[in-house]
Structures are given as C-alpha cells and as structure tokens.
Amino acid sequence: MVNSGGWLEWEAEQARDWISRPQAGDDKYSRGVLGVRTGSKDYPGAAVLGADAAVRTGLGMVRYLGPRRAANLVLQRRPEVVTVPGRVQAWLLGSGINAATRTDAVSTALAEALAEGLPTVLDAGALDLVARAIGPTVITPHAGELATMLANEAKPGSASQIAANAGEWAIRAARLFDVTVLLKGAVTHIASPSGARLTVSTGPAWLATAGSGDVLGGILGALLATHSDQLETDAAALAPLAATAVLLHADAAILASAGGPIAALDIADAVPLAVAALLEHGIDPGQRTTG
Numbered sequence: 001m002v003n004s005g006g007w008l009e010w011e012a013e014q015a016r017d018w019i020s021r022p023q024a025g026d027d028k029y030s031r032g033v034l035g036v037r038t039g040s041k042d043y044p045g046a047a048v049l050g051a052d053a054a055v056r057t058g059l060g061m062v063r064y065l066g067p068r069r070a071a072n073l074v075l076q077r078r079p080e081v082v083t084v085p086g087r088v089q090a091w092l093l094g095s096g097i098n099a100a101t102r103t104d105a106v107s108t109a110l111a112e113a114l115a116e117g118l119p120t121v122l123d124a125g126a127l128d129l130v131a132r133a134i135g136p137t138v139i140t141p142h143a144g145e146l147a148t149m150l151a152n153e154a155k156p157g158s159a160s161q162i163a164a165n166a167g168e169w170a171i172r173a174a175r176l177f178d179v180t181v182l183l184k185g186a187v188t189h190i191a192s193p194s195g196a197r198l199t200v201s202t203g204p205a206w207l208a209t210a211g212s213g214d215v216l217g218g219i220l221g222a223l224l225a226t227h228s229d230q231l232e233t234d235a236a237a238l239a240p241l242a243a244t245a246v247l248l249h250a251d252a253a254i255l256a257s258a259g260g261p262i263a264a265l266d267i268a269d270a271v272p273l274a275v276a277a278l279l280e281h282g283i284d285p286g287q288r289t290t291g
C-alpha cells in the first residue's frame with residue numbers, strides 16, 4: 001500500500017521473497033556467516049541480544065568478536081556462536097558500544113571490518129564511522145542517534161524534529177551519507193540513496209523497551225549474511241531486506257506479546273515462529289491489534 005509522500009508500507013506478501021530458505025545442498029558456510037562486533041564493558045547485554053536474534057533468524061553461523069565478558073555471556077545464551085576470528089559474509093557493528101568512550105582498539109577493529117566492503121549493519125556506537133563504510137550498508141539509528149550524526153552537518157536537526165518528520169529526515173540522511181537508512185520509531189522509515197521509500201507501521205508499542213533495537217540489528221544482520229551474494233551486485237536489495245527485518249521484528253513482538261508486555265529477548269525467541277508464519281501466510285492480521 002502506497003501512503004502519502006510515495007512511501008510504500010511493506011507487507012508480508014513482499015517480505016516473504018526476502019527470506020532465504022536453506023536448500024538441500026547448503027552447508028553452514030554457503031548459508032552465510034555474520035560477523036558481530038557489538039557490546040562493551042558497559043553494555044554486554046546488547047551483544048547477547050543481537051547474536052541471539054541473528055541465530056534465531058536463520059543463517060549459517062555467527063562469529064562474535066567482542067570483549068571477553070560479553071563473549072562469555074553470548075556463549076552462555078547461544079553456545080552455537082563461534083568466538084574465533086575468520087571469514088564472514090556480512091557484519092553487524094556498534095550495538096552496545098559508546099562512540100565517545102570506545103577504546104582505540106575497538107575503533108580500529110570496527111574500521112577494519114568496514115574496510116572489507118561487505119554488507120554491513122551500522123548501529124549505535126559505530127554510526128560515527130559511516131563515512132568509512134565502503135560496502136552495501138544499512139544504518140539503524142533512532143531519532144536521537146540520527147540527530148547526533150547530523151550535528152556537524154549543514155542542516156542539523158533535533159531528535160524531536162527528526163521524530164516529527166521521520167520520512168523527510170530518513171531521505172535526507174540517505175542522500176547525505178550515501179547509505180540505506182533504517183530510521184527506528186513507532187513507524188520505521190527505510191530510505192535509500194537510489195530512492196527506495198518503505199515504511200513498517202505494524203510494530204506494537206510494547207517494542208519500546210530496552211534492547212529491542214539490538215534485537216532488530218541481529219535480525220537484519222542475519223538477512224544480510226544470507227543475501228551476501230545478491231548484495232555484491234545489487235545494493236538496491238538493502239532496502240527490501242531492511243524492511244523485511246523490521247516486519248519480522250514487529251511480527252515476532254506481536255507473537256511474543258499476545259497483548260501483554262515483552263522483554264527484548266522474548267522478541268528474539270519468537271523470531272523463528274515469525275519467519276515460519278511469514279513463509280506460510282503472514283501473521284494473522286487479527287493479531288496486529290495488540291499494540
């Protein structure tokens with residue numbers, strides 16, 4: 001459905017085509033490996049949330065490369081995760097990292113990941129490195145983070161100005177930074193430099209809870225890792241993949257909530273059911289009234 005201003009509301013019918021079903025000949029590497037540099041001493045939980053959500057979205061493997069304590073917590077929750085460096089098909093960078101306090105070693109590691117030119121999700125404490133992103137990249141700020149990114153640009157905007165006119169600011173940021181922008185909010189807007197304009201409005205307000213965005217990063221990271229071949233030749237695939245991640249996040253929240261409150265990990269737990277429902281027929285629209 002096309003809304004005012006030419007924004008297309010992303011629906012199950014379209015999203016279904018952006019889930020990669022494993023084939024008989026697949027192995028864990030051919031399905032795609034997501035490298036994850038997230039979490040810090042202050043926010044180790046974000047590492048757990050993103051890695052868990054990526055595994056639950058379906059991919060070959062997650063390589064988590066972060067601080068020891070965060071790695072241990074990730075392994076406690078998901079022993080499937082590998083903490084040894086190696087080849088990856090996509091990166092998830094920045095959730096649970098503070099750009100103002102991160103160490104030089106972390107900055108270098110983030111920059112090295114970006115220099116590989118692979119499909120990348122840039123979140124939270126890696127957003128300031130957007131100019132170093134040379135591969136197909138989606139940035140995932142909320143309004144406050146986008147305000148920080150724009151603070152030194154010719155046309156800065158406050159978080160409340162951005163939230164009040166999210167579509168326009170998402171388009172502006174996509175042009176300015178030359179990346180696909182996923183601007184989080186009650187309605188999430190996805191804009192690309194080549195003109196994609198997608199919205200997802202179905203997320204219940206229960207999603208406004210700590211760590212919910214970290215889960216979204218993991219879902220999107222998994223979708224990029226499982227579509228890395230396509231992304232190599234077709235960066236335009238980033239926008240539908242980003243919108244599909246947001247729709248899955250919303251659907252998982254609806255399933256986990258059943259009309260009541262949710263914790264961020266509940267969303268990650270419900271992602272396999274949301275994927276299955278999407279592949280079958282989409283979430284029953286009756287369940288969308290729970291927000």
Ligand SMILES: NC(=O)C1=CN([C@@H]2O[C@H](COP(=O)(O)OP(=O)(O)OC[C@H]3O[C@@H](n4cnc5c(N)ncnc54)[C@H](OP(=O)(O)O)[C@@H]3O)[C@@H](O)[C@H]2O)[C@@H](O)CC1
Nearest residue numbers: 043044045046094095096097098124125144145210211214
């Ligand atoms: N479990 C984990 O590991 C989690 C880890 N997380 C990670 O945390 C990192 C930071 O991301 P974030 O979006 O939370 O903070 P950020 O963009 O710096 O915005 C701060 C703004 O909020 C405001 N503010 C603060 N308190 C407020 C209050 N009580 N009531 C009202 N306003 C309040 C504050 O305003 P101020 O107090 O300065 O006036 C400021 O404007 C990021 O890396 C993320 O991944 C999160 O996902 C959570 C779970």
Ligand SMILES: Nc1ncnc2c1ncn2[C@@H]1O[C@H](COP(=O)(O)OP(=O)(O)O)[C@@H](O)[C@H]1O
Nearest residue numbers: 142184185186203205207208210211212213214
């Ligand atoms: N009122 C709301 N209705 C629907 N979804 C919301 C609402 N508020 C926040 N969200 C969603 O919840 C998530 C919050 O992410 P974020 O702001 O990064 O939080 P955190 O840093 O705690 O993970 C985003 O996906 C956002 O779109």
